[in-house]
Amino acid sequence: MSRVKVAVITPGTFMIPSGHSSSVERVIEKVASLAASELDIRIFGLSDGQVQSPGSPAAIPCFRMPGGRLYLTSLLRHLRKWHPDRIDVHNRPLLAYQLKSRLPMAKVFLTFHSTTFFSASYQSAAGMRCLLDKVDRIIVNSEFLHKELRRRFPSLQTPVSVNPLGVSLEDFTPRWTSPGEYLRQARLADLGWRQRKIILFIGRLLPSKGVHHLLKALPAVLQQEKDAMLVIVGGAYYGINRESQYVRRLKRMAESLGDRVAFLPYAPYPSVADWYNLADLVVVPSGEEEAFGLVNVEAMASAVPIVASRAGGIPEVVIDGESGMLLPPASMPKDLAKGIVALLGSEEMRKKMGRAGRELARRRFRWQHTSARWVRLMQGQEANR
Template sequence: MSKQKVAFVTPGSFPIPSAGSSSVERVVEKMVPWLAADVEPVIYGRSAKGLARIGQVGGVRCVRYPAQDKGAYVRAVSASARRLGPDLIEVENRPGYVLTLGRRHPATRIWLNLHSTSFIGADAIARERLRASFRRAERIIVNSEFLRDEVVRRVPEAAAKVRVVHIGVDAERFLSRWKPEGAARRERLRQARGWQGRDVVLFMGRVIPLKGVHHLLRVLPRLIAEHPSVLLVVVGSPFYGSHRTTRYSRMLQRLGRRLRGHVQFVPYVPHDAVPDWFLAADMAAVPSGAREAFGLVNVEAMASGIPVVASRAGGMREIVVDGETGYLADPARIEQELGDRLLELLRDSQLRERMGRASRARVEQSFTWQATARRWLEVLAETAKRP
């Protein structure tokens, strides 16, 4: 039996591969190559200087088009897909593209893979267009139970189509601090950064209000008073692939100047550099708001063998096991509980090790790209059995 042809259509916001892409493109780049043994995938993405129009991403064919004009981008993708003749088109995180491609490929099965709530809100798409998009989609893939519930709340009639496929990390690239290779690299990194004798709390992500960095700056004076060796490291910028600032990020910098010696701000780093920041830290803090659909940084931190203190919100409740791989803080009491839990970890190195080892084990069991691909293929097999 010949393999099914599957076209993965990314939003066109960032090229693939790209050190400065969003998590949408990263998921496609990392997960799709694991499908190649079972299906014949093709990735569609944005063109960029230095990237061939037709190339390879992890051994998978990648076709690139200019995407300054999103309408022209989707039309170009559609024309290419017509020549390809895919059995299935999967649209990544853009319900509107489902409608456009659905009209142009009326006989082709189309899936929608939602990575967040960003493009299903009223400010992004009219309710009737969203319902029409969900009607056209054969399956709606989401990365968390939280996001599934959000989809069903907005469009109840779509419930039977929604399937959860958790995303993951490259467990070989994210070294565990508890294994010899990771321990040696961690020591070199901490020496190079002058972190000897410091207990490092790491925030990694976009520096926007939703991510809750201000909560960390507000609890830090208490942490310093009770554990003077603490160092908060904030890695990230307001925008993907950019060092541009905003009023919010400048406000955080002002707060940080009052706590000199205990706060370090690191502008946006490419994703290739992310593993080393987690590996060198002692714990991660993820105080995001309720709309965090998954929170890939939680899994990346856990893969590095460090515990996570995260909000009991969104999809993070499905990743962090409270009291086992870290702690979940009540969003209604976020600063009090964030401070309490971080202090517990700062004071107890054995607790950090126990939770860090459990974190790595949980990632290896449930949150690798191989596991993501297996679950995706299960959904594909399920649709093949339909009447």
């Protein structure tokens, strides 16, 4: 029997594979690569106007369409020639609507990675409902996103499937193992941080990520943990170190804290694993709109405990008291400082939670799980959790 033909439409200009891509491209790369033996996949993206070498994860053909008014025409030309059975459009509801209108025989799915692209700022509720009703299925990465869709569009008829994201365990060296501790101590010595207890934030520096809460909490942490240090890895933009107004605000907040705060640039995947390996704990103080947060499963894969806000889809990933601590968003930064101090003060607790997180990632949050569910959806079945 011939394999189902699936066209995957990425939302931006990032190449696949590429360590400098956004989290959306990383998800597509990981999932599609694992599914390539069962599905006939082609990936379509947007050209940035530069000369680019073609990406080909697991020998999957990748095509780059010109932008602007030529984009839809060029994309349709490719799709009409190839005749895919399924078209999976990521984060672009209007494009999914346009493709379904022009290719009615194909099953068009729409994958959301966050609330951004079905929010009121993106499209009116009535307009968005029209777009969502046109597609054949919506895929989201958390129950939180599923509930948000139902809350904002209570009469939505399109079926919605939840497919949680994953992590590659082999890309992360876990703490509390001999290799992990050896690498950690060597890197801490190289950086001059041998005696430090490392609090790590990793991700985009956006107000919604709550880094300002972490900086406000740090003085209270330092009063009780003299060796603590906050390491912030990331920037306002993927792969670009240009500073936003928010980043400048964060750096002003950190000025009085001297060398107890280090700002480091965006780290491409998978070298980001080196920073997780240094951490005593990872902090995820995101706001209510956090859909899933790959940083949570990456920290768990590294056997590092997490202190996170009980917001969005985070409680679906981090088990409070088992793989980390979940705190009410309304009580930041006071409770954040207490949670950090509690973990920094107990190596036994950090070790127990870290190991539990690694095991949880192994059992529930691997890319193999995400890909298997996606394959079933592309083959016309429901994705069993």
